[in-house]
Amino acid sequence: MDQRTEGPHESIKAIADQLRLGLVGHENFIERLLIAVLSGGHMLVEGPPGLAKTRAVKWLSEAIEGSFARIQCTPDLMPSDLTGTSVFRPQDGHFEFAPGPVFHNLVLVDEINRAPPKVQSALLEAMAENQVTEGNHTHTLPDPFLVVATQNPIEHDGTFPLPEAQLDRFLLHVVLSLPDAETERQILDLVEAETQAGAQPHRSVTLEELAMMRAAVRTVHLSPELRDYIVRLVMATRTGVHADEIEHAVSPRGSLALAAAAKARAYLHGRDYAAPEDVLSLAPDALPHRLVLTWRSVAEGRTARAVIADVLKEVEPL
Numbered sequence: 001m002d003q004r005t006e007g008p009h010e011s012i013k014a015i016a017d018q019l020r021l022g023l024v025g026h027e028n029f030i031e032r033l034l035i036a037v038l039s040g041g042h043m044l045v046e047g048p049p050g051l052a053k054t055r056a057v058k059w060l061s062e063a064i065e066g067s068f069a070r071i072q073c074t075p076d077l078m079p080s081d082l083t084g085t086s087v088f089r090p091q092d093g094h095f096e097f098a099p100g101p102v103f104h105n106l107v108l109v110d111e112i113n114r115a116p117p118k119v120q121s122a123l124l125e126a127m128a129e130n131q132v133t134e135g136n137h138t139h140t141l142p143d144p145f146l147v148v149a150t151q152n153p154i155e156h157d158g159t160f161p162l163p164e165a166q167l168d169r170f171l172l173h174v175v176l177s178l179p180d181a182e183t184e185r186q187i188l189d190l191v192e193a194e195t196q197a198g199a200q201p202h203r204s205v206t207l208e209e210l211a212m213m214r215a216a217v218r219t220v221h222l223s224p225e226l227r228d229y230i231v232r233l234v235m236a237t238r239t240g241v242h243a244d245e246i247e248h249a250v251s252p253r254g255s256l257a258l259a260a261a262a263k264a265r266a267y268l269h270g271r272d273y274a275a276p277e278d279v280l281s282l283a284p285d286a287l288p289h290r291l292v293l294t295w296r297s298v299a300e301g302r303t304a305r306a307v308i309a310d311v312l313k314e315v316e317p318l
Contacts, residue, residue, distance in 0.1 A: 011205045012038070012213060012268065015063045022059050023052055024190055025183035031268065032174050032285060033060055033148070037210070038217050038264040041171025041257065042127050042147040044112070044162075044289070051176045053150045057108045065206045066105030066144070073115035075158050079122035083132045084139075097134060102126050105142050105207075112149040113159045120166055123147070127169045144210060164248065164292055171257050172282070173289035175305075213267070220263035221273040229317050230258050230279060236311045237291060245307055248292035258286045276317035283312055 012034060019030045029045070033056060036043040045053050054070070061068035071082060084100030101107065102123070109115075109123065126132055130141045149170070151162075167173070179187065205213075236242065238249040262278035269278075288304035297307075 009213065009216070009267070009270065011209055015205055016268070018063060019056070019059055022190070022194075023056050024186040025179045026052065026056065026176075029056060029174055029176060031265070032172050033057075034268055035261050035264040035282070036146060036148070036171055037064065037144075038213055038267060039171060039260045040144060040146070040214060041260060042149070042169060044149050044151060044167070044170040044173045045176065046151040046153055046173065047176030048154055048178060049152060051178070053176065054108065054110060057106070057148045057150075060148075061106050061108075063204060064106065064210060065204050067142070068106045068108070069101035069104040070108040070110060071101050073109060073111045073113075073119070075114060075116060075160075077115050077119050079118050082119055083122050083126070083134065086134065097137065097139065099139070100132075102132065103139075103141060105144055105146065107145075107147050109147060109149040111152055113151050113162060116160055117163075120160065120162060124166050124169060127166075144207070144214075164290075167289045168251065168253055170289065171261060172285045174285050217264050217267045219272070220266050222259055222263060223273070225318050226262070226274055226276065226279065227259070229276060229315070230255050230262075232315050233258070233279070233283060233287070233311060236315050237287070237307070240311065241314070242307050242310060245293055245297040245302060246291055247294045250287055250290045254287050254290045258283060261286050280312060280317070284308055 016030060016034055019033070020027065023030060032043065035041075037060070045056075047053060058068075058070075071077075080100065082100050082102050084098050084103065086095040087098045088094075089096050112120070112123075115123075122132070126141060126145075127147055130143070130145050132139045132141065234250045234252075234255045237246055243249070258279060259274075261282045262274040265278040265282060266272070266274040284305060288308045291304040291307065293302060293304060293307070
């Protein structure tokens with residue numbers, strides 16, 4: 001690791017250790033959160049209620065300097081509730097733009113599938129362009145800008161499934177499952193200890209340090225062989241043996257997302273080069289949400305994650 005990045009790198013390692021103390025059984029989730037932070041990508045987290053999805057993002061917001069906002073999605077939410085709106089100022093007779101909660105560095109969009117399509121479209125522009133358009137005016141969002149959205153897969157009444165175009169805007173789609181008995185006991189012990197001792201102090205990464213780390217991530221080496229491996233994985237969804245199961249294959253944005261995430265993971269693990277293990281680890285969270293299976297595959301019980309798992313077994317790294 002370059003000496004110029006050792007300081008910030010040690011800071012992100014400390015943040016990772018800090019998050020592990022407050023999020024039992026979520027090692028993979030924590031790594032993905034930090035990868036999103038380091039690569040500047042957005043993240044979708046799916047899982048049953050009570051798995052500390054919101055807690056994780058709030059802890060992350062305390063670990064990184066900058067502003068934080070939480071948006072609780074409901075079916076009656078309006079785009080202006082998210083982006084902001086013009087407010088008339090009678091004292092000077094002019095309209096002035098009042099920014100909405102999306103104008104923060106870290107935005108938690110809770111239960112995004114409860115937001116109506118117009119709100120999801122407004123969020124799409126913010127995620128894709130780092131800007132909000134209001135009337136004839138365009139407003140730039142703060143830098144850095146990161147959206148972490150959660151989704152509850154249990155209930156379907158009053159929900160609006162995210163369109164494929166918006167799913168593709170998320171760098172990673174992480175699916176959480178219920179913990180085992182040992183982890184459940186550790187969670188209980190942790191909450192009991194926090195109830196008695198109170199919240200623990202948090203170490204923060206400054207925005208300047210974060211900018212240095214993101215710059216270092218961009219310089220992580222991605223060898224030609226590893227680039228070829230990423231391309232072969234993506235091409236296997238278009239022309240491989242599983243192509244007949246897939247209606248819409250992974251787009252070039254999937255290749256770019258997997259490469260960016262692999263570089264961030266390498267940096268997080270103290271390397272200045274990405275390795276096949278980074279791609280193998282991240283492909284199950286970076287590619288499946290970019291696939292659309294045929295109706296026949298869905299009827300047979302196949303899932304996008306299962307297809308990508310098969311592709312990873314069949315395509316050799318080097």
